[in-house]
Amino acid sequence: MATKAAEISNLVPALTAERPVTWPKRTRTRLANGLEVVLAEAHSIPKFHGELFFRAGNALVVDRAPSLGEMTATVVRTGTAKRASRQIEEDLRRLGADLGTSAGQDTSAVSFAGLSEFAEPLLQLVVELAREASFPEGEFERERRQKLEEVKLERTSPGFLAGERLRKVLFGTHPYAQISPSEAQVAAYKREDLQSVYRQIYTPENGLLMMVGDFDPQAMLKIIEKVFATWTGKKPAAKETSAPPQLRARRVFLVHNPGSVQTQILAGCHAITRKHPDWIRLGLTNSLYGGAFNSRLVMNIREDKGYTYSPRSSVNPLQQHGYFSVSAAVRNEVVAASLTEIFYEIDKLRSLPVPEAELADAQNYLTGVFSMGLATQEGLLSQFSTVELNELPVDYLETYRERVRALTPDDLMATARKYFDSANMQIVVVGDRKQIQEQAALFGDIEVFDTQGQRLDK
Amino acid sequence: MTRLQVPIQSSTLKNGLRVVIAPDTTAPVVTVGIYYKIGFRLEPQGRSGFAHLFEHMMFQGSENAPKMQHIKLINSSGGVLNGSTMYDVTNYYEAVPSNALERVLWLEADRMRALKVDDENLRNQRDVVKEEVRVNVMNQPYGGFPWLDMPPVAFRNWANAHNFYGDFVDLDAATLVDVQKFFRTYYVPNNAVLLLLGDIKPEEGAALAEKYFADIPKGATPPFADPAEPPQKEERRGHVEEKFGTLPAMAIGYLMPQRKTPEWYAMALLDQALHGGRAGRIYRELVLEKQVAVEADGGIDDIFGYNGPTQMTTRILHKPEYSSDKTLADFDVVIREVQERGISEDELQQLKVKWRSDYYSTLEGGRGGYMPRYGLMHLLACFTLFDNEPQLVNTILDGFLAVTCAQVQEVAKKYLRPENRAIVFRMPAKSEVKEAA
Numbered sequence: 001m002a003t004k005a006a007e008i009s010n011l012v013p014a015l016t017a018e019r020p021v022t023w024p025k026r027t028r029t030r031l032a033n034g035l036e037v038v039l040a041e042a043h044s045i046p047k048f049h050g051e052l053f054f055r056a057g058n059a060l061v062v063d064r065a066p067s068l069g070e071m072t073a074t075v076v077r078t079g080t081a082k083r084a085s086r087q088i089e090e091d092l093r094r095l096g097a098d099l100g101t102s103a104g105q106d107t108s109a110v111s112f113a114g115l116s117e118f119a120e121p122l123l124q125l126v127v128e129l130a131r132e133a134s135f136p137e138g139e140f141e142r143e144r145r146q147k148l149e150e151v152k153l154e155r156t157s158p159g160f161l162a163g164e165r166l167r168k169v170l171f172g173t174h175p176y177a178q179i180s181p182s183e184a185q186v187a188a189y190k191r192e193d194l195q196s197v198y199r200q201i202y203t204p205e206n207g208l209l210m211m212v213g214d215f216d217p218q219a220m221l222k223i224i225e226k227v228f229a230t231w232t233g234k235k236p237a238a239k240e241t242s243a244p245p246q247l248r249a250r251r252v253f254l255v256h257n258p259g260s261v262q263t264q265i266l267a268g269c270h271a272i273t274r275k276h277p278d279w280i281r282l283g284l285t286n287s288l289y290g291g292a293f294n295s296r297l298v299m300n301i302r303e304d305k306g307y308t309y310s311p312r313s314s315v316n317p318l319q320q321h322g323y324f325s326v327s328a329a330v331r332n333e334v335v336a337a338s339l340t341e342i343f344y345e346i347d348k349l350r351s352l353p354v355p356e357a358e359l360a361d362a363q364n365y366l367t368g369v370f371s372m373g374l375a376t377q378e379g380l381l382s383q384f385s386t387v388e389l390n391e392l393p394v395d396y397l398e399t400y401r402e403r404v405r406a407l408t409p410d411d412l413m414a415t416a417r418k419y420f421d422s423a424n425m426q427i428v429v430v431g432d433r434k435q436i437q438e439q440a441a442l443f444g445d446i447e448v449f450d451t452q453g454q455r456l457d458k
Numbered sequence: 459m460t461r462l463q464v465p466i467q468s469s470t471l472k473n474g475l476r477v478v479i480a481p482d483t484t485a486p487v488v489t490v491g492i493y494y495k496i497g498f499r500l501e502p503q504g505r506s507g508f509a510h511l512f513e514h515m516m517f518q519g520s521e522n523a524p525k526m527q528h529i530k531l532i533n534s535s536g537g538v539l540n541g542s543t544m545y546d547v548t549n550y551y552e553a554v555p556s557n558a559l560e561r562v563l564w565l566e567a568d569r570m571r572a573l574k575v576d577d578e579n580l581r582n583q584r585d586v587v588k589e590e591v592r593v594n595v596m597n598q599p600y601g602g603f604p605w606l607d608m609p610p611v612a613f614r615n616w617a618n619a620h621n622f623y624g625d626f627v628d629l630d631a632a633t634l635v636d637v638q639k640f641f642r643t644y645y646v647p648n649n650a651v652l653l654l655l656g657d658i659k660p661e662e663g664a665a666l667a668e669k670y671f672a673d674i675p676k677g678a679t680p681p682f683a684d685p686a687e688p689p690q691k692e693e694r695r696g697h698v699e700e701k702f703g704t705l706p707a708m709a710i711g712y713l714m715p716q717r718k719t720p721e722w723y724a725m726a727l728l729d730q731a732l733h734g735g736r737a738g739r740i741y742r743e744l745v746l747e748k749q750v751a752v753e754a755d756g757g758i759d760d761i762f763g764y765n766g767p768t769q770m771t772t773r774i775l776h777k778p779e780y781s782s783d784k785t786l787a788d789f790d791v792v793i794r795e796v797q798e799r800g801i802s803e804d805e806l807q808q809l810k811v812k813w814r815s816d817y818y819s820t821l822e823g824g825r826g827g828y829m830p831r832y833g834l835m836h837l838l839a840c841f842t843l844f845d846n847e848p849q850l851v852n853t854i855l856d857g858f859l860a861v862t863c864a865q866v867q868e869v870a871k872k873y874l875r876p877e878n879r880a881i882v883f884r885m886p887a888k889s890e891v892k893e894a895a
Contacts, residue, residue, distance in 0.1 A: 013560035017557060093737045
């Protein structure tokens with residue numbers, strides 16, 4: 001049985017007194033040009049990690065083309081008014097630095113890490129990329145052709161195909177429905193489009209610079225002021241977006257991937273953003289359901305039944321909306337059996353209160369792993385960024401553990417009833433239709449697609 | 459130049475278990491690792507994939523902690539856990555709030571003392587492992603490329619050349635008798651190292667190691683098959699069909715010099731010159747300049763973590779309009795260039811700064827967001843099991859920083875020869891691409 005509690009040996013040593021969890025102090029400033037700056041010390045290694053965020057990404061410009069923010073980010077690193085591509089890459093190596101440019105739905109970012117002794121020259125390069133990217137014609141053309149090959153290739157990955165289909169189903173005409181462009185859309189990317197996205201999004205007023213590492217915050221702030229002060233630019237106007245569709249009843253979307261020797265299941269429903277007051281209780285409910293190794297879902301379909309290696313549930317917060325999803329790559333023969341267990345565990349959480357002991361275990365897990373990020377510069381940066389980008393309360397990290405611990409079995413049942421929308425879950429299966437269509441169709445009206453996203457006859 | 463020094467204390471229990479402690483009170487978190495000196499390279503013949511399957515069995519129950527207890531006790535203490543099987547070692551590790559340290563040590567000692575598993579557990583994990591192989595290899599574009607494709611082409615000794623994830627027929631043939639035999643042979647305290655990192659005092663760690671592990675009996679010294687390869691005299695090539703992917707791919711692997719020799723240090727910097735991201739010569743030439751390839755990466759995988767024959771491997775996905783021959787010829791231009799002209803002093807200096815910076819990140823770095831100090835743990839374990847010298851963590855950097863331009867050019871000439879390499883071509887099943895000769 002899935003959740004059978006094995007006897008705990010009385011030989012198991014008890015937990016000793018908990019040591020306090022202390023988050024490093026953050027120094028917060030806003031420069032005259034509007035750039036927000038958050039700094040924190042962490043002296044684990046003589047390096048620092050940083051990220052220059054801009055509060056807009058693919059979603060803001062999706063009406064021009066999907067993933068245009070990402071393409072802009074890709075080309076940003078290939079040239080500035082002062083440095084050609086090769087120079088940029090060699091300078092990074094000379095500084096012992098790593099740098100990446102990227103964009104998601106809601107943010108664009110230049111992330112970087114380097115040796116503390118070379119902080120200033122690295123920040124100079126960062127500001128150059130953010131301010132004076134030159135979008136060289138040849139570099140743009142090469143990256144566009146690269147992207148063409150990449151979008152063909154990603155359609156051969158079951159994980160991508162499942163994620164793409166679920167997002168389309170959940171978000172309809174909302175920008176979040178688009179996670180990748182078609183070949184034709186990539187072919188139509190224009191250098192001028194990228195430059196216009198760049199001018200719109202990459203401005204100090206729209207920016208947040210976060211750095212964590214082996215430095216003195218006051219001294220680092222002086223360097224930042226020197227390097228970033230003369231940069232100017234306004235925040236882009238926000239854009240109205242359409243509401244995601246109301247989804248009624250379970251439906252099944254089969255992506256036919258001929259020759260698959262396994263089926264990727266991904267089921268989901270709408271949930272909430274991180275700013276929502278229910279976020280923490282949803283996190284705990286998810287953790288107990290399928291977010292941890294010791295969760296009900298993993299114990300059931302992996303450790304008890306051996307259907308899958310990697311079952312997982314997650315809560316996916318975007319800026320405007322969030323969703324809940326469950327995924328598992330399973331043997332073709334047990335697609336229906338796996339879905340049955342996935343829904344059984346959901347429905348059980350909606351029907352019966354969680355036993356106190358199991359709740360305490362889940363609370364300990366979530367509060368414990370929350371502190372793991374304290375040990376590395378990257379971990380701290382990630383936690384601090386989450387707070388800043390989602391405009392969470394300033395004491396969010398400090399109070400998180402006690403808020404998790406205050407939750408009760410009734411809270412979890414209410415949360416499952418509200419957000420684990422069993423009756424209206426949308427089910428995506430990626431696999432060979434000959435082997436799985438009949439099983440999948442047991443769970444709702446079915447639509448079948450090919451890997452290019454075209455509808456096939458049922 | 460700031461040099462990072464990691465405080466380390468090491469000792470050996472009477473039963474031969476080595477104990478390495480690296481205290482650091484930055485966060486109230488402790489990382490515990492146990493490394494056994496056995497990986498998939500030396501698993502039993504006729505039992506390909508067994509070392510990895512066995513690793514799964516280590517989570518299925520021990521003398522006083524039945525199935526699910528291990529995972530449950532760690533998670534419910536606020537911690538995370540995992541294990542992984544590599545060429546020459548298998549590790550089990552946990553990161554927990556430091557108040558759960560004793561509990562972790564009790565669990566690890568319990569499963570070092572006695573594994574208690576049944577046929578049902580074995581059937582269950584065999585199913586799980588098969589789904590792992592499907593999700594990572596058989597149902598993925600370029601699954602297992604090149605780490606599973608290369609060994610049978612490059613090597614002649616079964617130890618280095620077999621399927622490390624396991625042929626399904628071999629997985630099916632594995633029995634509980636095999637499990638207990640493997641356990642008794644290799645999972646003895648004198649073939650392992652215990653690592654305690656983070657929020658722990660050295661004297662406290664030493665006392666706890668003694669308390670929980672000292673009464674586990676020492677075992678016979680495990681027998682290790684010789685993984686040495688017969689000398690390679692010709693270039694080796696192999697072909698594998700790509701079932702899903704759209705791009706033709708190839709991997710080129712060169713045999714590496716012996717660990718910790720001057721040539722090995724030089725090879726590491728040559729690797730950085732060739733594969734160091736977008737500044738690396740291979741990416742720059744094939745992706746950025748000639749634009750033949752879509753991806754070109756690779757290098758020496760886990761340079762400190764192996765103890766037998768291994769390669770520096772380049773992995774290339776190229777555009778369908780270019781033939782394999784043309785792509786390989788362009789790759790060879792990069793190799794010839796570094797052989798004939800070497801690298802400049804300026805380039806070498808860049809490589810050394812980057813190497814040092816990357817090394818610090820390795821020491822600090824986690825595995826995923828939630829496994830702090832995985833890198834430091836891994837290096838301390840390998841330096842203990844392979845070299846009996848955990849302090850190498852603080853000194854090995856010197857060997858890389860001492861490399862000269864002349865040495866880099868010499869290893870390029872000596873090791874990057876066709877008769878020291880193997881090439882695997884992985885061609886899409888449905889492509890109109892010209893085949894390699």
